[in-house]
Amino acid sequence: MKIMQHKFVEYIPEDIEQGTLYISMQYATAVHKCSCGCGEEVVTPFSPTDWKLLFDGDSISLNPSIGNWGFACKSHYFIKNSQVIWCKQWSNQQIACGKKHDLKNKSDYYTSNSATESPKLLKKFWSKVITFFKE
Ligand SMILES: [Zn+2]
Structure with a gap:
């Protein structure tokens, strides 16, 4: 460890x-x-x-x-x-360490207009995660 x-x-x-x-x-x-x-x-x-x-x-x-x-x-x-x-690496629509409450925060946050301040990569990542969990 x-x-x-x-x-x-x-x-x-x-x-x-x-x-x-x-x-x-x-x-x-x-x-x-x-x-x-x-x-x-x-x-x-x-x-x-x-x-x-x-x-x-x-x-x-x-x-x-x-x-x-x-x-x-x-x-x-x-x-x-x-x-x-x-944790396991993220691959092919697998998220090993996702947390739903966090996801919801991100979801609420990134569907609002204040999201533009955040780093693009992070935004891209979370939008993928959100899409994944919604399906
Ligand atoms: Zn490294």
């Missing part, structure tokens, strides 16, 4: 270490290097429809899962209690 360390920072540093989640409360975002080791940087903004950080004073958890569909590795994992928990 891989451990994800965490550091609370004001600004995300330029050089981020593998295996550490840098958390900026001020900017409501966290950054880490993809847990597969490919070196890609994963940005997880905190918002009502993006990620949520759970900090219990010792370990951190991020919800929902992290799906790096935009990277070559296409890795997919949860960070729970500072541990990296791997």
Whole structure:
């Protein structure tokens, strides 16, 4: 089981270490290097429809899962209690870690007009997921 360390920072540093989640409360975002080791940087903004950080004073958890569909590795994992928990990769209409309540949030959000602010890839991804679950 891989451990994800965490550091609370004001600004995300330029050089981020593998295996550490840098958390900026001020900017409501966290950054880490993809847990597969490919070196890609994963940005997880905190918002009502993006990620949520759970900090219990010792370990951190991020919800929902992290799906790096935009990277070559296409890795997919949860960070729970500072541990990296791997999920199945998304392939051929299969979502291993989908959560319906999250899906509903996304669905409500992306059918409203405020969706334009969100990253296109994420939007594309969620619209696919929503389509999948609706069928
Ligand atoms: Zn990767």
